[in-house]
Amino acid sequence: MMKLNPTEIKFIDTYLENSEVNFADIRMEMVDHVASDIESEINAGDSRSFYDIFKDYMLANKATLLKNNKQFIKATDKKLIKLVFKTMLSWQSFGFYLISFMFLYILAINLNQQKLHQWFSVLPLITFLTLGALYFGYFRILKLDRFSAIERMGFVYFMCFHAFHLVSMITENAFEKLDQLYLLLFVNCGMVIMFSILLVTVRLIQEYKRNYKMVA
Template identity: 30%
Template sequence: MHLSNENIQKIDNFLKAIGIELLDIRIEMVDHIATEIEENIDDINAFFEFDGFQTPFIKYMLSKKKSLLNKYQTQQRSLQWNNLKYIFKDILSILKQPYFSVLIVITFSIIHFFGNFYLKSFTLISYGFLLLCYLNLLFISFKFKHLKEFKLFQTYLLVSSMLIMFSVYLPINNNLLNLLFDSSYHIITVYSNFLFFFLTAASQFSLHKKRIILTNKFNSLLF
């Protein structure tokens, strides 16, 4: 006998109640627990019939609480590293695309030939592009905040924000604070800023592709 949507919702609610917040992991756990119940419980209706803490379902889930939380912690750590590897691998694949590669070559060629002549302008433009990336990140974070239950979405936001911060505060740069107070400009800052801009842009482009998949997955959930 298959579980109803209401029964699946009860499983999901229990997992959320004990602190299993990430949808990436919770979806898999709900599916596993639902399958386990379907295979081992004959009277599904009686199993879920409410009777306080004496409800068979509640007693069953409480008996598994410790193992579920331990599994969640292990999967959470593994998921973080897997997500980071996936994101950076996808960033590199995007940067290798012809349209991105040509744009990068053209940009750095222009900086090479004209950067020293228009150093201040190039520096301000490079920070402007990074600011656009940051504003876009804030927009994504606010508009699609429901996707923050996915660890992958959280990791994307982290990677993009860290790339921007690295550029602004990189020791080899005359970072933004030095620029504001000392008005000191250096060609290395321009190269570095545009490098991090392209990395950040690629990460946000990758996030856009994955966001559509995550949104469809979120909208297609039964619970």
């Protein structure tokens, strides 16, 4: 049976990347799918060159492939949110919750209520900027392959960040009247969410290392 050579496989990959299929894991699946279909046409008796077959194939199927790309990304977002909530219930998150609460309690002893609230308000922003800098350095400067689940974790964190910030703004006056313990419990929940997002991200990177051998 006829198999496409590495140059032809690379051509398909480059074409899909130039068509804004940016994530390497999604693109790999599409390359396998396209290559398999073209090989089937050749083995069925199509004697044209690879490039002629590929051109006609993409004219007929490109719109469907790009639509599947968008659907895959949406499905990835839902999967990541479920993973984060599941991780929040793990023993690792429970252990982090206890350690984090002790740290916040010690911090609260040394700060008044107003300063404590100000510090808590900027905590998500500091984390967001730190993760953003790590992402920019890891994937942009080093120019490593982009993977859907890893990059979409930024979207999940972005939603959590705004939710936390919104609640903080709405309840600013209420926090001034709240017992300090309730304030610590609320902020600690936010820190556990951030910890769970980080833990899921590390696990995804490890998974991609095993499956794709492309993440440094």
